[in-house]
Amino acid sequence: MSQQLRRAALSVHLNTAEGASRRTSPERKRFYEIARGSVIEIDALLDIAGDLGYCNKEQMTELGNLLVRCFQMLTKLMANG
Numbered sequence: 001m002s003q004q005l006r007r008a009a010l011s012v013h014l015n016t017a018e019g020a021s022r023r024t025s026p027e028r029k030r031f032y033e034i035a036r037g038s039v040i041e042i043d044a045l046l047d048i049a050g051d052l053g054y055c056n057k058e059q060m061t062e063l064g065n066l067l068v069r070c071f072q073m074l075t076k077l078m079a080n081g
Contacts (some may be wrong), residue, residue: 004041011035018031019077036075
């Protein structure tokens, strides 16, 4: 599970960077959408980690807030295309 979490986190970073380098709005949006999907994947993995007792409630709240902020930023990038 930790490897999947690392891959998803790396996917957010790399797809955001690649999207920023694209010339057309549809291309940028495609990469930002993939990055946003990886944020959702991270959220699901953290839910599982919490259910398994790997994270306490305080950690989960902090991580959840960061994920929401990341999702919001990617959504704004998509809107500004």
